[in-house]
Amino acid sequence: MSSSTPPSNDPFAIPADTLGMDPATMRRLGHKVVDMVVDRLERRNTEAVITTGKADDLTARLGGPVPDAPSDPDAALDLLAEVALTNMQHGDHPRYFARVPGPAAFAATLGDWLGTGFNTICASWGGGSGPAVVETTVCAWVAEMLGLPARTEGVLLSGGSMANFTGFCVARSEIGAGVAYLTDQTHASLPRNLRQMGLSSEQIRILPSDDALRMSAETLAHAIAEDIAAGRRPMMVVATAGSTNTGATDPLDAIADICAAHDIWMHVDGAYGAPAAITDRGRATLSGLERADSVVLDPHKWFFQPYDLGLCLVTRPGALERCFSMNPEYLRDVQAISGEVNYGNRSLELSRRSRALKLWMSLRTHGAQAFRDAVLRGIELAEFTEDHLRRTPSRWEIITPAQLGIVCFAHRGSDAADHAARAARVSASGFATLSSTMLKDRSALRLCTINPLTTEDDITRTLEMLAAPN
Incomplete structure (x- = not known):
């Protein structure tokens, strides 16, 4: 409590707080955060799957000297959403196939x-x-x-x-x-x-x-x-x-x-x-x-x-x-x-x-059954991917079959550098992202398909982009 604030006889009164906000401001900003998150979820399918910024630019916009005086919390929230939280991988995107996706249920949020x-x-x-x-x-x-x-x-x-x-x-x-x-x-x-x-x-x-x-x-x-x-x-x-x-x-x-x-x-x-x-x-x-x-x-x-x-x-x-x-x-x-x-x-x-x-x-x-259905969907999407690849054996070779939501494959005639270049090209497009890897001495491309929002069309379009010449 600041020295200028008189004491209250109400034991439940909220004292002045140098690091607090009044209830109306808290509600308004809280509602704004919810709106920002839901707005982002609604446009998730259209955003770039991964964006990586440059250190100097991000530091210039997000860093600087310690802020000694207060500033506008609305502007700070906007800066976080538009800069910090844009320059990252979006593991919940339906075409995020790299490493391991992270599709999060909103109820969990x-x-x-x-x-x-x-x-x-x-x-x-x-x-x-x-x-x-x-x-x-x-x-x-x-x-x-x-x-x-x-x-x-x-x-x-x-x-x-x-x-x-x-x-x-x-x-x-x-x-x-x-x-x-x-x-x-x-x-x-x-x-x-x-x-x-x-x-x-x-x-x-x-x-x-x-x-x-x-x-x-x-x-x-x-x-x-x-x-x-x-x-x-x-x-x-x-x-x-x-x-x-x-x-x-x-x-x-x-x-x-x-x-x-x-x-x-x-x-x-x-x-x-x-x-x-x-x-x-x-x-x-x-x-x-x-x-x-x-x-x-x-x-x-x-x-x-x-x-x-x-x-x-x-x-x-x-x-x-x-x-x-x-x-x-x-x-x-x-x-x-x-x-x-x-x-x-x-x-x-x-x-x-x-x-x-x-x-x-x-x-x-x-409920648990919804989780079972979502996990099974990931298993089936990898099997769909394998089946689709096998339809064009002149172009693709299966290195490891679909197993628990992952399938590894190779582009015929490609080496590790070419596989990495193909994966990087797709990621740079913003449409999808995936990984290249090494399986002992064998180069491979890898799709992890555990997002239940992923469609078969997402997979086939990603594979078409991978097949295009570098």
Whole structure:
């Protein structure tokens, strides 16, 4: 309260706030933000899929000296929308086929806004019992949809990198330090995670993938036997459920058998592909997922949530708390009792917003069946893409077939440079964007088709543009 403002006898009166706004201004600006977002969603199909600005120009318009005096919030909002938020990839665009699209349900956006507006925290039970129950609820809902055991517990994080790191820490806590096994197709962030955990190069066994770019159970069994014979302790196998490059899934049941025989932690990186298990077709492909000790997925990918949202699920009750729990004196008054969860004790994050509200809101609004239908649509669009490519074998070659919403293919006679040039040309047009990649020693183009708003015409027109001469 400023010194010039007289005190009020009303205990519910709103004091003067140097960083606040009057209610009328808050409502007007809040409504403006909603209108800006919805206006953008209405024109989404006509905007450029990706725009990358120049650093000097963006800095000149958005940067400068620290603003010492107040300025017009309307102008600031307009500047953010027209400059900062235009110069980026639009992963929710129906013709965004690069890397992994991020089509977000608007109901989830509403949940996220509400949580931000209420300045929600989900760290301790005493400080956020309501948000804690929302997080426990959505973790249980997702685990059930994936077919994981009822005993599964979880924690929401920023994305796959931190969710996988969390699962790795729990594995080491439960099993003890030892060797981790992965393949040359494992996501690039995961060896980095293991190195930052302190594993030596000898403890990070990167195995060659098979001809289908999957982990070979035979190769894995041989590597484990070799390490045991050398006196090394196997700790964890990192299996992939839907690789980022091709959508390939490792043989999860066979890996689970090997892990069970040697008391090895089975971790499944399903940051991209695990949501496919909510469909009957995906569940068959991901058979064995339910046997994992930990599973990671990114709801900001194939669960249609705004960034950021990763999820680490652990099927051993209490393992998250055994790994991360701490009880300092200053948190003594907010410690959980039976049936309550302190989410600050389930990962390295203590101060954490409630990421669960958006997922809860979208599942409550649309229902699980709508999510199943949307995931199945992504699987079918990749199959449509493969079928369309196969109709002109003189032009296109399938490198990896449609798998969980991804198909990789090559333009006949093109090398890596030509593939990259074709992808860059399409992206520069603003019509669509896609990735070029390398599958071991083979150059390929790659489409990821998990946006349920994508049409068959979007795909065929993009392929026509790719086929045009550079």
